[in-house]
Amino acid sequence: MVPSGHLAPALPDAVSGSVEIDTATLASLAPDAGWRRQVLLDRELIVLATGGHGHAEVDFRALPCRPGTLLRVRTGQVLRCTPPHLAATVVRWRPEALAGLDVNVADVPPRVQLAGEDEDAVINEVSQLTVDSRRHRDTPVGRSLLRHQLTVLLLRLSTLPPRARRAARPEELTFQRFHREVELGYQHTRRVEDYADRLGCSVRTLTRACLAVTGRSAKQVLDERVALQASRLLAATDEPIARIGRQLGFTEPTNFGRFFTREIGVSPGAFRAAREQPGPGPLVRPRPPAEAAGS
Template identity: 35%
Template sequence: MTEIRQLIYQPPREPPAPVETMSFAMLRRLDDGWTQRGDFHVLAVVRRGCGRVSIDFSDHRLTKRNVVWIRPGVVHRWQDIGDLVGDLVLFLPTAPITPGSRDLADDPHASACWAATDTQWPLITTALGHLRVEAGAAQDTRTRELLGLLLSALLLRLSPPTSAGRAANDIYHRFRNAVEEEFRVHHDVAYYGRRLGYSPRTLSRNVHAAIGRSAKDYLCERLVLEAKRLLAHDRLTPARCGQRLGFPDASNFSAFFLREAGVRPGAWQTANLAVRP
């Protein structure tokens, strides 16, 4: 039986808006401590207090001026949030945001949790306040357009740190999207090169320019992350996990996981299930 709760975006009113705002007080009323995975973005801005959030097997301590960005499909769990004060913004991947903010929303290498700088903080809180007011207004075509613009302004003001500050490029974006669609079936960089019309060398050069790692490294990291989700949250056996991820037999998957994670999948699962609440 899975221990992960799948969340579907359900705005509280009609007509539905692509953006919703809420407080940590409301989150405390709704959250029951389950590990969750949603089909929407969650942005949280902490004004004061302390707490924790676990995001894809990484624990983050939360305090004043921390920003959290949980993207769709990311496994997470809120912990010890009893005294947190701040705002959360929920929005769909299809929210009408500007191209620059879309690049931020689609970047899987942007940080999940970071501290806003002294310069950023007043700009973030101003953008957040304006968005909160419009999100509470009556919904019509004009309001929906304003919500997209105000959300875009907030995302651009947040400016999450990215891998070594490297700028992404079109080839990398296409590769990333292709991997997300087919990583459970295709583990060969050459396949993605053929699909996108580039040699493996050209593909890896562009991926490295965007994120500082090779295309093969990116593909392996995505596989390992999904394997950990399946082992820890869905509690699949290592053999079943390997099958789900397209490995021909359990020994191949075990060798791959050992090489990438430094431990056998069964041992990793046992250790992580042992510390789960």
């Protein structure tokens, strides 16, 4: 066991893409030495800050970080750290790594500042997982060990901070169902009617639920999700703008340009040109269910 309060050195570089669970340094995730660009994540992350001070931009939201700050970052989000001297250990895993295990990653808060016994316990578990991922990740027993260690870590984090539990209102349940369907279908359709049909309810019901939970209509929630994905791809990839538009269901580049400019306030080209500047500009984003519905 690692002494309480001390973190074992993380693996300095990325490991094979076939590994389900591993650890790395925060610096090893950077697309360049100065974190001038966002990185589009293909795995789930727990980021535990161990030294320095700075900000982590998650989907263009600047989150202050200092030793003990812990972030949960999801597959498909974009990440950048500014200034680049923030040190952190990163636990990474593919979603299938937790298949069949009794843990819900959504119960882990997106950001928490650890302290006291909670911080010591999390540091110990992250450090032990780091050691074991280096020594045992290539064996069947080692992979099973890492899966259970990650489960314990996530279960512990799901209790931080304590949150009052209450039964969700009908509008919240409808919004959560709508949100899940949007995640599955936003690249194919931006018609609220299509989602209402899938959920077996009326457009009015969806709009009323979205207004109650987020203060925005169902159409606004849907368009914000498309604009967020467009912003991620423009910021973190070199895909041609027209191709990004086609991926999101726009057959004509001009239609995509008008949509993006309306939602974000600048054209796709201007947004991409400014992507290496700190804070790429205002971005309207949908709130995830845990934030939107409250708890």
